[in-house]
Amino acid sequence: MKVRIHRGASEIGGSCVEIESQGQRILLDLGRPLEPDPEADLELPVINGLRVGDTGHISGLIISHPHQDHWGLATNISKEVPVYMGESASRILQEAAFFMWGQGIFHPAGYLRNKEPFEIGPFRVTPFLMDHSAFDSYSLLVEADGKRLFYTGDFRAHGRKAALFERLVSSPPPNVDALLMEGTHIKPESSHERKGPTSEEEVQTELERVIREATGIVLVCYSPQNIDRYVSLFKACKKAKRELVIDLYTAAIVAATGLDSIPVAGWSGIRVFVPRKQCSLVKREKAFERVNHLGTARISQKALAESRERLVMTFRLSMAQDLEDTGCLSDATVIWSMWEGYLRPPAGAAMRDFFLKHGIHPQYIHTSGHASIPDLQRLAKAIDPGCIVPMHTAAPERFMEFFSHVKIRNDGEWWDV
Ligand SMILES: [Zn+2]
Structure with missing residues (x-):
C-alpha cells in the first residue's frame, strides 16, 4: 500500500x-x-x-x-x-x-x-x-x-x-x-490563542451564565452546522428560561441530522425567524413548504422586538438589516461562539463594523x-x-x-x- x-x-x-x-x-x-x-x-x-x-x-x-x-x-x-x-x-x-x-x-x-x-x-x-x-x-x-x-x-x-x-x-x-x-x-x-472553555460542557455553563445576566436580546454567532454547539445553546436557553430563535437555514440543518435527540422546529423553546433574504429565496425557488410547515413556531419581526428580553437568537451578518429595522439592538448582548480568527480582517471586518456601529462588545465563549x-x-x-x-x-x-x-x-x- x-x-x-x-x-x-x-x-x-x-x-x-x-x-x-x-x-x-x-x-x-x-x-x-x-x-x-x-x-x-x-x-x-x-x-x-x-x-x-x-x-x-x-x-x-x-x-x-x-x-x-x-x-x-x-x-x-x-x-x-x-x-x-x-x-x-x-x-x-x-x-x-x-x-x-x-x-x-x-x-x-x-x-x-x-x-x-x-x-x-x-x-x-x-x-x-x-x-x-x-x-x-x-x-x-x-x-x-x-x-x-x-x-x-x-x-x-x-x-x-x-x-x-x-x-x-x-x-x-x-x-x-x-x-x-x-x-x-x-x-x-509564535502563535497565541485566547484561552476559553476547555469543553463543550463548560461552553454550555458559560452560555447560561451570560444569558441569565443579559437584559435585552442575546445574539449568538456560531456555525449552525456545529450541532454540538447548537445543543449546548438550546440547553443553556432552557436553563435560563429563554426561547431560542433560529433562522430557516439553522432549522433545515438541525432537521437534516435525522436524530430524534436534536431539538428542531416544533419543540417547545424553539422559534424560527425567516429573514428577508431567506423569504426571497423561498419565493424564488417556490419552496413554500419550508416555511408553511413552521406553523406557530414562526416568529415575526414585531414579536422579536416585543419579547426580546425573553429571547436568544442565532445571528449572522446577513440578518443585520432585519434586526436593525426592529429596533431590538439597543440593549443587545452578543456572544461570539466560534473561532476568534473569523473576526479578524479581511473576512471579519464587516462583522466588527456592525458591532462598532451598535456599541456592542461581543463576549467570547468557544471551545475548539x-x-x-x-x-x-x-x-x-x-x-x-x-x-x-x-x-x-x-x-x-x-x-x-x-x-x-x-x-x-x-x-x-x-x-x-
Ligand atoms: Zn479540517
Whole structure:
C-alpha cells in the first residue's frame, strides 16, 4: 500500500490523501484550502482520474466529514468517481446547498457507518464515528496488502460525543502501521490563542451564565452546522428560561441530522425567524413548504422586538438589516461562539463594523473542534502505531516534541506504509 498526501502535510485545510494498492487508487478527503476568499476558483490536485476525460480511474473518494476543508473541491470532479460519506453528513450538505451556493450536493455510492467495514477493490475501509464539531465525522482505518493505515480525520475528545473517543482508546484497532494524525493544536511556537472553555460542557455553563445576566436580546454567532454547539445553546436557553430563535437555514440543518435527540422546529423553546433574504429565496425557488410547515413556531419581526428580553437568537451578518429595522439592538448582548480568527480582517471586518456601529462588545465563549495535545497523545499511545505521520497542522516538525516514531512526509511525496 502506497500513500501520498496531496495537501495538508504542513497546513490546516485542503486535506487530500491518495492511497494506491494493486493498481487501484482511493482518496481520503478532497478539501478546499482555507483561503481568505471563499469564492476563489481553486485548482484540483493533480490526480489522474479526478477530472472529466482523464485516462485514469479513482475507485472511491471517502469524505471524512462535512467541513469544506475536507470536501470543498469535490464538487468539481468527474461523476465517474464514487463518493462515500456519512448519511447525515450528506443530508446536511444537501440542505446547506439550498441556502448557500448550490454546491455540496453529492449522490454517495455508499454511506459510512460506525465500525461497519466495506470494500473498495483491494481496500477494506472501516469508519469510526468520532467526536468533532462537524456532525457525522469519521476516522478511517484502511487495510490493503497486509498493511494498516489509520487516518484520524478531524476529531476531539471534549465535545458532546467524547464517549466515542473514549471507546476508541479503550479498544483501538490493533497492528496499525501508520497513523495519519491531525495536529491542529500543534502550532508554531509564535502563535497565541485566547484561552476559553476547555469543553463543550463548560461552553454550555458559560452560555447560561451570560444569558441569565443579559437584559435585552442575546445574539449568538456560531456555525449552525456545529450541532454540538447548537445543543449546548438550546440547553443553556432552557436553563435560563429563554426561547431560542433560529433562522430557516439553522432549522433545515438541525432537521437534516435525522436524530430524534436534536431539538428542531416544533419543540417547545424553539422559534424560527425567516429573514428577508431567506423569504426571497423561498419565493424564488417556490419552496413554500419550508416555511408553511413552521406553523406557530414562526416568529415575526414585531414579536422579536416585543419579547426580546425573553429571547436568544442565532445571528449572522446577513440578518443585520432585519434586526436593525426592529429596533431590538439597543440593549443587545452578543456572544461570539466560534473561532476568534473569523473576526479578524479581511473576512471579519464587516462583522466588527456592525458591532462598532451598535456599541456592542461581543463576549467570547468557544471551545475548539480539535483535540488538545494531551488527547492526541492518548490516541497515539492507545494505537501505538509503527509510525505517526503529521497532517492538518501548521507545525509538523513539532510533532517530534510530543510523540515518538514521527515520520514527516511532504505534500506530493509517495511513501510505502
Ligand atoms: Zn479540517
